[in-house]
Amino acid sequence: MKGKKLFLLALVFALAAAGAAYVYLTELEAQSKAAARLVSVYVPAAEIPARTKLNPSQLKRVEVPETALHSDAVTAEDQLVGAYTRERLLAGEQILASRLVYTQSEGSLAYKISPGHRALTVPVNSVSGVAGFILPGDYVDCVVTIDPPETAEDVPAETITRVVAENIRVIAAGQHMYQEDKQQLTVETITLDAPAESVSAIILALERGSLRLVLRPVTDTAAKSVQPFRLSQF
Numbered sequence: 741m742k743g744k745k746l747f748l749l750a751l752v753f754a755l756a757a758a759g760a761a762y763v764y765l766t767e768l769e770a771q772s773k774a775a776a777r778l779v780s781v782y783v784p785a786a787e788i789p790a791r792t793k794l795n796p797s798q799l800k801r802v803e804v805p806e807t808a809l810h811s812d813a814v815t816a817e818d819q820l821v822g823a824y825t826r827e828r829l830l831a832g833e834q835i836l837a838s839r840l841v842y843t844q845s846e847g848s849l850a851y852k853i854s855p856g857h858r859a860l861t862v863p864v865n866s867v868s869g870v871a872g873f874i875l876p877g878d879y880v881d882c883v884v885t886i887d888p889p890e891t892a893e894d895v896p897a898e899t900i901t902r903v904v905a906e907n908i909r910v911i912a913a914g915q916h917m918y919q920e921d922k923q924q925l926t927v928e929t930i931t932l933d934a935p936a937e938s939v940s941a942i943i944l945a946l947e948r949g950s951l952r953l954v955l956r957p958v959t960d961t962a963a964k965s966v967q968p969f970r971l972s973q974f
Contacts, residue, residue: 777805777806777807778803778804778805778806779803779804779805779806779809779815780801780802780803780815781801781802781803781804781809781813781814781815781834781835782799782800782801782813782814782815782820782834782835783799783800783801783802783831783832783833783834783835784798784799784800784829784830784831784832784833784835785797785798785799785800785831786798786831787828787829787830787831788825788828788829789825789828790825790826790827790828791824791825791826791851792824792825793823793824794820794823794824794825794840799820799835802832804834809834810834810836812836812837812838813834813835813836813837814834814835814836814837814840819837820840821842822842823840823841823842824840824841824842824848824851825839825840825841826838826839826840826841827839848917849911849912849917849931852911852912852917852933853911853933854909854933856935856936857933857934857935857936858934858936858939859911859912859931859932859933859934860931860932860934860939860942860943861912861929861930861931861932862882862929862930862931862932862942862946862951862953863928863929863946864927864928864929864930864953865928866926867952868950868951868952868953869927869930869953870953870954870955871924872924872925872926872927873923873924873955874910874913874925874930874953874955875910875913875916875925876910876911876912876913876916876917876918877909877910877918878909878910878955878956878958879907879908879909879910879955879956880908880910880930880932880953880954880955880956881903881905881906881907881908881953881954881956881966882903882904882905882906882908882932882938882942882945882951882952882953882954883901883902883903883904883951883952883953883954883966884901884902884904884945884949884950884951884952885899885900885901885949885950885952886899886900886901886945886948886949886950887899887949888900898970898971898972899970899971900968900969900970900971901968901969902968902969903965903966903968904938904941904942904945904951905934905935905938905941905942906965906966907956908932908933908934908935908938909932909933910930910931910932910933911931911932911933912929912930912931913925913927913929913930913931914927914928914929930953954966
C-alpha cells in the first residue's frame, strides 16, 4: 500500500515537472519569436510552373525572422490579386513580387487573353474606331463591307455588309491596356481578345474588305445581332 502511494506521489511530481517544463518551453519559444521579430510571408506549397495564375490553394503562409525576409517578398494577400508566375517557383521559397506579373499592369498583354482566344490588332481611324471612344474593357462587333467574288456566270457580285465577329472584348487601345479614367483615346490600332475560331475571318475581312468596329453598350446582355445588308436592299 505504501509503495502504491509512493508511486502515485512520484507520478504527480512527474506530471507537475512535465507541466512546468512545457510552460517554460512555451514561454522560451514566445520570447525567441519576440526577439527574432517573426513576420508572415507567402511561399508555394509545392512547385509552381511559370505562367501559372496563382490561387490560395497553391500557397501557404510561414513565419520567418525579419532579418531573413527578402525586401521584395509578398507579405500581403492583395499583392497576389491578378498575379501570374513569371518564372518557376520552388516549394517553400519566398514569393517575390519581381517574379510575378499582373493582369492589371502594363506590358502583360499575354496574361489578359482569355483561354481559347488570341490577341488580334486591327487598324482603326476616327470613323472605324468610333471617334476614339473605344476603350480597353469595352465590347465591340466587327462589321465588314465586302464585294464577294463574281460567280462562274460572270454575274457581278453584290456588295454586302455583315458581322464577322460579335461581342469581342477590347484588351488594348493603341498601347493603353487599361482605361486610366480616360473618356477618349485617339489611337491607330485596337487590340481584340478574339475567339480563335474568329481570328481568320477577321483577318480576311481586313485584307479583302473594309472593317469597322461597332461599340456595344455596357448593358447589352441580350446579344442582339446586327443583320447583314445587301446593296440591292436600298
